[in-house]
Amino acid sequence: xxxxxxxxxxxxxxxxxxxxxxxxxxxxxxxxxxxxxxxxxxxxxxxxxxxxxxxxxxxxxxxxxxxxxxxxxxxxxxxxxxxxxxxxxxxxxxxxxxxxxxxxxxxxxxxxxxxxxxxxxxxxxxxxxxxxxxxxxxxxxxxxxxxxxxxxxxxxxxxxxxxxxxxxxxxxxxxxxxxxxxxxxxxxxxxxxxxxxxxxxxxxxxxxxxxxxxxxxxxxxxxxxxxxxxxxxxxxxxxxxxxxxxxxxxxxxxxxxxxxxxxxxxxxxxxxxxxxxxxxxxxxxxxxxxxxxxxxxxxxxxxxxxxxxxxxxxxxxxxxxxxxxxxxxxxxxxxxxxxxxxxxxxxxxxxxxxxxxxxxxxxxxxxxxxxxx
Numbered sequence: 001x002x003x004x005x006x007x008x009x010x011x012x013x014x015x016x017x018x019x020x021x022x023x024x025x026x027x028x029x030x031x032x033x034x035x036x037x038x039x040x041x042x043x044x045x046x047x048x049x050x051x052x053x054x055x056x057x058x059x060x061x062x063x064x065x066x067x068x069x070x071x072x073x074x075x076x077x078x079x080x081x082x083x084x085x086x087x088x089x090x091x092x093x094x095x096x097x098x099x100x101x102x103x104x105x106x107x108x109x110x111x112x113x114x115x116x117x118x119x120x121x122x123x124x125x126x127x128x129x130x131x132x133x134x135x136x137x138x139x140x141x142x143x144x145x146x147x148x149x150x151x152x153x154x155x156x157x158x159x160x161x162x163x164x165x166x167x168x169x170x171x172x173x174x175x176x177x178x179x180x181x182x183x184x185x186x187x188x189x190x191x192x193x194x195x196x197x198x199x200x201x202x203x204x205x206x207x208x209x210x211x212x213x214x215x216x217x218x219x220x221x222x223x224x225x226x227x228x229x230x231x232x233x234x235x236x237x238x239x240x241x242x243x244x245x246x247x248x249x250x251x252x253x254x255x256x257x258x259x260x261x262x263x264x265x266x267x268x269x270x271x272x273x274x275x276x277x278x279x280x281x282x283x284x285x286x287x288x289x290x291x292x293x294x295x296x297x298x299x300x301x302x303x304x305x306x307x308x309x310x311x312x313x314x315x316x317x318x319x320x321x322x323x324x325x326x327x328x329x330x331x332x333x334x335x336x337x338x339x340x341x342x343x344x345x346x347x348x349x350x351x352x353x354x355x356x357x358x359x360x361x362x363x364x365x366x367x368x369x370x371x372x373x
Contacts, residue, residue: 014291
């Protein structure tokens with residue numbers, strides 16, 4: 001999603017690394033830490049193991065951040081790619097077409113990813129992570145292209161406050177009087193049941209449904225505002241000052257999310273406004289750290305592992321649906337793992353699996369083969 005290129009055509013390497021860090025947990029990294037917790041029983045690792053699962057409804061764990069962090073990163077990339085395209089021969093119409101095309105392609109890929117190549121359309125699940133990203137990014141990009149500065153902030157605030165008021169005062173008919181933020185009582189689930197065809201992920205609610213796309217637009221906008229801020233820093237401004245401002249903004253968003261949580265619970269399934277603020281703040285904090293270390297301090301050798309993953313993020317999200325990485329893991333490492341005590345099997349298998357996945361991505365990286373939408 002976007003190329004993360006600066007105005008001077010120098011790639012913003014922190015974005016590739018941060019995207020790779022985000023996708024690492026999906027690509028197999030989570031399995032390593034789960035197995036490590038099971039093997040050692042260390043309290044800190046057992047706690048982290050719980051962070052690698054989603055909360056049932058209200059609340060937050062690290063796993064709930066992986067999806068919105070990716071959308072936030074896609075948002076950061078857009079101002080850079082837009083600036084690059086606008087310096088070329090592309091006019092605004094071509095850019096609009098590219099934005100809409102990208103959004104719709106991701107919707108189609110999401111449907112295929114969920115259901116495979118089948119033709120019983122009534123049994124499909126149409127809501128998807130890729131589709132959610134595609135639509136949210138698309139609408140955010142169209143807003144960003146046509147509004148700057150205070151107008152863009154007004155859009156951001158209007159979306160968040162409007163979504164809160166909508167869910168608070170328009171519950172599901174006959175079900176939401178007791179709790180308009182429950183799965184059964186929320187307007188979000190009601191609209192999904194009413195309008196979204198096929199199957200819903202949670203039978204009566206889909207976390208990637210129709211209404212929850214609206215606040216996801218705000219997540220993408222937060223990323224775009226961040227990218228615009230970094231891109232438009234005047235010459236002579238110390239990078240440390242840029243990072244400090246981002247850290248302060250991140251802290252403000254986290255506090256806002258925690259305070260809003262008292263009346264509008266942090267909830268990924270509903271993609272609540274408090275969730276947007278809280279996770280947006282955490283995402284901005286992570287980006288500030290990666291940006292400072294990699295792009296400002298130029299300490300980037302350690303990030304190569306993540307960059308290889310981040311450069312082909314869509315590939316590694318889709319590949320396990322087509323390629324069974326467990327078979328080469330068993331083929332290359334099965335006999336070796338069998339030599340170790342049984343209690344080590346989980347950790348060694350998870351590490352071997354991640355190694356196979358990374359080598360696959362590294363070969364694509366070396367050949368400069370990147371799947372982009």
